Amino acid sequence: MTNIIDDELFDINTVCTIRGHTCVKFGCGAINTFKEDFAKLQKGYKITTVGVITGKSSYKSCGAWDVVKPALDELNIKVLLYDKVKTNPSKKMVNEALELFREDKPQYLISIGGGSPTDTAKVISVLLEFPKKTMEDFYNGEFSPLAEERVPLFVINTTAGTGTEIDQFAVVSDLEFNPPMKPIFVTEAIYPTHAINDPNLLLSVPKGLTLYTGVDALNHAMEACSTVTRSPFSYDLAIRVSHLVHKYLPIALKEPENKTARYWLHYAACIAGISFDNGLLHMTHSLEHSLAAFDPKIPHGLGLAVLQPSVLKRTYAALPKIMAKFLLPFDQTLEGKPEEAEKAACILEKWLMSIGITEKIKDLGFTEKDIPKLVESVYKTPPMSTLLSIAPFPIDKDVVAEVYKEAMTPLSKK
Template identity: 40%
Template structure:
């Protein structure tokens, strides 16, 4: 009852004239242990619509470790769908890698992409899918001219992580040559089908388990604290954070715990829906220049390195809401602006306690990199979009404060 009362009080503070899409288009999603078997029904549906040539978009490690070939290959063959495998997906895909996949798809006359993996696999495939409906365009054109993507060839997403949400959303991200990671968006980028099978995450190494689930944590917190938040996104975010707080430590220490994997994948899915309708803000805005400059930076780890400093800034705007969102991690928060630094220290301690103590210096950045990070964050094509939903003004001073304060631990 107390949580319900707090939710109602928070909702009364929302802008009641802010219009949002309660039921946006999104893929038919099959969720649960064993959901991979639904690839047979999906293949049958695709063939009934004249889709008879597919490119499987993956990488060698994911393809072999998840053993999905035993389900995908027979399903496609039984329905007369020819396929080829593109297994060159890299973390933080570049414009060049997206263009490469699009060119291969044109030569193969592909009519659908089937992704097996996480966010990078979906980003690569979604971008290529959009390029096939925009002849003469390159990935650079799409991302830097901010083209709204209304059409793309179909994408089927088989998710193997519990973090990105990209299997359910209308976004894609790619890395430029200049240290940027801009995004494209639009209804054409929603996959047509998604498979969420927690069993496919059992082979995730501990570092990826932590990184992907923490990505979902940040999706949730940001979506609940944007200017465009709404009751739907906020409740989804609160649920996702509570599930992650409970089950991520379990999955990190018991990698074969299927219940932990199930609830983390569910949390990731509803977090993806949450930010799909309410957007994101500072943490993602400032992490993208980091992983663009250093592609070896795991996205979720990079977000976690800067989140405590972001919380220091945003907590003062939404103290009660932030305290509620973090109540399962920092139960003694009172929801007053003066405890922003306490919340900052405690969340950093919690990240360290579950195995992610990383700060910017641990990720290879130094004091000398701050100027470039600030410049790339401020000038990125993505920043104005995120700044519009940020609870605080995105100035050079704010950005510099966050990067500098995130270089080393504060607790």
């Protein structure tokens, strides 16, 4: 197959700048630009205190803290550290961090980690500016701040999947709600100002996290190029993501210290974030968020993977030519005909199994008896109904239930 991604033309050790709402320093060694860039920010924002949001240990094990902490010390900046963020961050974590930061309000926030610390930091960045506002104001959809109304955020991204370092979305679960929900918050106020994507920080990422974040990026691309709000821009980026993930995710899983594979997966995740920031998402993410709301231990990418083939089957039937192009790296025999939908879904499912995702919904602890509560959660979680409405095929509660049921077991064995 012709190499349409031209990956051999780029030096992974050359740090470049990707500009949009967020200024991203990208490339191996990009972390070393932190001190100089933050010193410039310090002068403009008169920074004396920063709030750092991260997980328990990965910010140290990846090497980022070895650069960030000495730089902040040299700049005489006080650090308030919240290091309790876990997978699928919750309202409780946001409230804990807010309590810490509101005592001595930082002028800037820094997140170190993947999607969970960054999403937590995004929400905190706004709530710090509005002491009387709570997470409930976000959940109720009654609070949409302006871009200027937030504490600015600098993201040091240590996974390759979410794209949250470059988009206007954040996810924080409310496990106390009935049913539990994992809503998406959307506002330009939570775009990070700066980010670092350094593939060197990914070399110690565990195999499972590499796998699930790579699948997350692939799902972002598949949905962004197939919504009714898609554009040539979201489509072009998504096609490139498909080629990059197909080529480099298996390599990164076998060779975790392969910097070239990490570089291109980091890039794929970033442009997938830009793709769905423009084209938005539809069914796979809407249904996954309910799975994770009932069991926050389910990795986001795994939840997506168990659903993706069934969603692809319906998406392919609606947009066969687009989906055939998207699946070109996975299979070159697809002709872009609606009747190939089942075949296309099985092709993707078999590829997911080949890289290590053999689970389906039943393996995550759910049964068909759980489907009604999952469907209820989908329709009670903002803004999932809106996302479902922009899918390329009609969706109602019966269709949602049908996808959950179909995804209980492998398509290829039906």
